[in-house]
Amino acid sequence: MRIVIDGRARLLGDDVSTDAIILSRRKKETLDPAVLCRYLLESVDPDFAGSVRPGDLLVAGKNFGCGSAMEVAVTVVLAAGVRAVLARSFSRTYYRNAINNGLVPIECDTSGIEEGNLLDAVLDDSGIRVLNQTRGSEISGNPLPEVMLAILSAGGLIPYFRLNRDFRA
Numbered sequence: 452m453r454i455v456i457d458g459r460a461r462l463l464g465d466d467v468s469t470d471a472i473i474l475s476r477r478k479k480e481t482l483d484p485a486v487l488c489r490y491l492l493e494s495v496d497p498d499f500a501g502s503v504r505p506g507d508l509l510v511a512g513k514n515f516g517c518g519s520a521m522e523v524a525v526t527v528v529l530a531a532g533v534r535a536v537l538a539r540s541f542s543r544t545y546y547r548n549a550i551n552n553g554l555v556p557i558e559c560d561t562s563g564i565e566e567g568n569l570l571d572a573v574l575d576d577s578g579i580r581v582l583n584q585t586r587g588s589e590i591s592g593n594p595l596p597e598v599m600l601a602i603l604s605a606g607g608l609i610p611y612f613r614l615n616r617d618f619r620a
Contacts, residue, residue, distance in 0.1 A: 452576060452601055452604055453573070453574070453575040454572075454573070454574040454575070454600065454603055455571065455572070455573050455574075456508070456535045456555060456571075456572045456574075457506070457569070457570065457571045457572070458506040458507050458508040458535070458569075458570060459504065459507050459508065459567055459568070459570075460507075460508055460510045460564050460565065460566060460567060460568040461499075461503065461507045461508065461533075461566065462510050462511075462564070463495065463509060463510065463511040463512070463515070464511065464512050465511070465512035465514060465539075466512075466513065466514045467495070467514075467516065467517075468516070468517050468519075469516055469517070469518040469521055469524035469542075469545065470494075470519065471492060471494050471495055471518075472491065472492060472524040472527065473490060473491065473523060473524055474490065474493060474494055477490045477493075478521070482523055484523065484527045484529065484530035485530050487523065487527045487530065488500060488527050488528075488530035488531040489501075491527055491528065503531045503532065503533065504532065505532025506532060506533075506534070507531075507533055508533065508534070508535050508536070508537060508570055508572070509528065509535075509536040509538075510536075510538070510561050510564045510570075511537070511538040511539075512538065512561065513538070513539045514538075514540055514541070514542060515541050515545065516536075516542040516544070516548075516549075517542040517545070518542070520545075522551075522552065524545065525545065525551075528554055529552060529553065529554050534555060535555035535556070535557055536554065536555070536556055536557065537557045537559055537561050537564070537570075537572070537581065538556070538557070538561060539558070539559070539560060539561055539562075540558060541556050550599050550607075551602070551607055552608075553602075553603060553606040553607035555572070555574065555603055557572055557574070557592045558593040559579065559590050559591065559592035560590055563583065563586065563588060564583060565585075565586075567585070568583050568584070568585040569584040569585050570582065570584065574595060574600060574603070575600070576597065576600070578592065578594040579592030579593065579594055579595070601615075
């Protein structure tokens with residue numbers, strides 16, 4: 452199983468909470484990710500959502516997705532066209548919600564990645580490699596279990612079950 456994702460790095464800091472990803476007051480208006488993606492990370496940068504392009508990759512420090520366990524904090528990222536988040540570490544709940552919804556969480560050392568760097572991430576049975584095309588460097592990420600790769604390849608947990616009707620990798 453192999454997943455290849457390339458895109459432009461969009462830099463964030465440490466401890467980006469689910470409430471920073473999408474404000475609670477926005478969720479009171481609607482839970483539709485197609486609407487909410489217009490407000491992605493507005494408390495961090497009010498212009499962020501308008502500058503995100505499909506294919507961009509979010510790059511963060513430690514503890515990405517901390518805070519409440521709301522799934523919409525994952526689906527709004529996907530609705531903005533972001534296929535993966537690279538971070539030094541994730542909240543366990545956000546990490547699992549990402550896998551379940553088909554957003555690729557990549558745990559790796561993000562300290563050498565700068566805003567706008569062009570990245571190629573390759574996930575397969577041998578591990579995770581992130582090539583920074585802009586800097587000409589490569590970093591390794593924490594490998595994913597085979598079943599998680601299969602879930603991500605299918606597009607998330609529901610599509611995975613539609614294909615397999617069971618946990619088979």
